[in-house]
Amino acid sequence: MKKKTIYVVIAIAVVAILAIGFQTAPKTPAFDFESNPIVDVVTTYATDPTDSYNRTVRRPNQAQIDEVQSRLISLSGAKKTKEFGDALTLASIEIGLHDGSSINFQSKNDGTLQLICQPSSQIIEAKNDGILMLFGRADPKVYLINNEDFHRYVINLCSGGDTTVATKSG
Structure with a gap:
């Protein structure tokens, strides 16, 4: 009888630990642009969907960058995934951050709309004379974005469509 009690207590403890872990694990990406500001934004757009190499590349102005930032802070509909997806990319926003990481x-x-959060480079090995020898990258975090409004916004920004005034966050 005592063994059953121990197994029940262990099972309850495992379930409680897993429940706490799932509650604290971020289900959607969170961005802190105060401590890690945006330093560069580049958009690309495939003007011909059958020819992915024929692309228009733009650098958004500051108001557009501010708008991207304000939309990212309130982004919803992101679901973490492990797959990059093999479909052809028609439009993309590449955001470089101060720490060397990027959001794409x-x-x-x-x-579909994917979000790829690529960590900054990490030093694997360095010589003692200060010359860097090898770089490595941690695995990126990949999300599927199920937010039609944001998806339309990405395509509109990348294609050079009408832009809105940057949203001022309180």
């Missing part, structure tokens, strides 16, 4: 939104020709 890719609108695919299958109608």
